[in-house]
Amino acid sequence: MVEPANTVGIPVNHMPQLKDELDIVIPTIRNLDFLEMWRPFLQPYHLIIVQDGDPSKTIAVPEGFDYELYNRNDINRILGPKASCISFKDSACRCFGYMVSKKKYIFTIDDDCFVAKDPSGKAVNALEQHIKNLLCPSSPFFFNTLYDPYREGADFVRGYPFSLREGVSTAVSHGLWLNIPDYDAPTQLVKPKERNTRYVDAVMTIPKGTLFPMCGMNLAFDRELIGPAMYFGLMGDGQPIGRYDDMWAGWCIKVICDHLSLGVKTGLPYIYHSKASNPFVNLKKEYKGIFWQEEIIPFFQNVKLSKEAVTVQQCYIELSKMVKEKLSSLDPYFDKLADAMVTWIEAWDELNPPATAATAKA
Ligand SMILES: O=c1ccn([C@@H]2O[C@H](COP(=O)(O)OP(=O)(O)O[C@H]3OC[C@H](O)[C@H](O)[C@H]3O)[C@@H](O)[C@H]2O)c(=O)[nH]1
Numbered sequence: 001m002v003e004p005a006n007t008v009g010i011p012v013n014h015m016p017q018l019k020d021e022l023d024i025v026i027p028t029i030r031n032l033d034f035l036e037m038w039r040p041f042l043q044p045y046h047l048i049i050v051q052d053g054d055p056s057k058t059i060a061v062p063e064g065f066d067y068e069l070y071n072r073n074d075i076n077r078i079l080g081p082k083a084s085c086i087s088f089k090d091s092a093c094r095c096f097g098y099m100v101s102k103k104k105y106i107f108t109i110d111d112d113c114f115v116a117k118d119p120s121g122k123a124v125n126a127l128e129q130h131i132k133n134l135l136c137p138s139s140p141f142f143f144n145t146l147y148d149p150y151r152e153g154a155d156f157v158r159g160y161p162f163s164l165r166e167g168v169s170t171a172v173s174h175g176l177w178l179n180i181p182d183y184d185a186p187t188q189l190v191k192p193k194e195r196n197t198r199y200v201d202a203v204m205t206i207p208k209g210t211l212f213p214m215c216g217m218n219l220a221f222d223r224e225l226i227g228p229a230m231y232f233g234l235m236g237d238g239q240p241i242g243r244y245d246d247m248w249a250g251w252c253i254k255v256i257c258d259h260l261s262l263g264v265k266t267g268l269p270y271i272y273h274s275k276a277s278n279p280f281v282n283l284k285k286e287y288k289g290i291f292w293q294e295e296i297i298p299f300f301q302n303v304k305l306s307k308e309a310v311t312v313q314q315c316y317i318e319l320s321k322m323v324k325e326k327l328s329s330l331d332p333y334f335d336k337l338a339d340a341m342v343t344w345i346e347a348w349d350e351l352n353p354p355a356t357a358a359t360a361k362a
């Protein structure tokens with residue numbers, strides 16, 4: 001039986017790493033009592049809360065947290081017509097938080113994710129581990145069989161090319177989940193009682209050329225390296241698909257990271273995922289994605305970005321054109337999604353204008 005950690009009594013660290021360079025983005029339709037358990041680790045950081053659903057509902061945030069909160073009215077006011085690219089009634093809305101942030105790093109977490117215990121019973125400071133993952137290089141070009149070579153007590157193994165040991169910058173840190181695993185609806189239906197009790201003490205770089213199913217519930221990334229590609233797509237209200245928000249973003253960021261020689265890591269940290277969402281509701285949201293992805297994955301596996309695409313925005317716009325050209329035949333939804341990808345970049349650049357010489361000096 002796996003249980004969340006007891007964090008009562010753990011003192012808040014008032015000088016945590018990257019305190020002023022990192023925002024925590026939480027999509028929510030609930031009250032945020034879960035933060036009480038995270039207080040020792042997260043209180044010093046700034047939160048960006050993206051309130052989904054009914055904007056007239058009041059979301060209670062525990063005392064002592066520094067936050068900004070955006071509901072649908074705010075999103076519409078800030079983005080105007082471009083708000084059409086931000087999903088409604090789906091956790092995909094969280095990407096609005098990435099766009100409005102001004103910080104270098106983002107940590108995003110779901111409101112039903114609690115502090116996990118490691119095998120020794122110690123509370124896992126997931127954010128601290130994500131920061132460690134992001135601040136040390138990745139090794140996407142050659143697999144290190146002893147996993148993360150930069151970790152204390154590990155290294156590159158014999159036969160690992162020395163020319164590759166410097167590694168590349170890490171853009172994404174993908175964490176995992178004890179208790180309720182992030183299964184798709186069919187798997188949830190077949191294995192309703194399955195709980196993940198296995199804590200694997202490893203962090204790995206996902207090799208170049210390999211896609212992966214990115215889950216948004218415990219995820220951190222370098223916003224300056226890959227932020228513009230972290231669009232969670234058109235999901236939820238009015239859309240034919242849901243629960244593929246993070247998957248879509250994961251496939252887009254991975255082909256772009258591969259193209260720009262950036263690293264994506266998965267493994268530690270774990271969080272404790274407490275709530276299984278309804279598998280029948282999930283099946284309705286997912287079912288088109290389950291057969292579409294048999295075409296989408298080969299599409300991403302064959303993506304070749306041009307050498308002229310040297311910024312994330314340029315890569316993303318190129319990708320949107322490929323989506324329109326090659327996936328619209330699968331369903332008209334992809335034509336709409338390709339347009340929304342462009343709108344997302346336009347909105348991103350509007351809210352995050354490139355620093356001019358003057359502003360850079362100021
Ligand atoms: O309409 C909605 C529904 C939920 N949220 C917020 O999103 C977070 C995830 O919601 P929940 O924990 O209920 O769903 P899960 O099935 O466990 O989440 C998985 O699937 C959807 C996402 O990809 C998610 O990352 C996966 O873990 C939670 O904070 C809700 O409050 C929402 O904003 N709008």
Ligand SMILES: [Mn+2]
Binds near residue numbers: 110112273275276
């Ligand atoms: Mn959940």
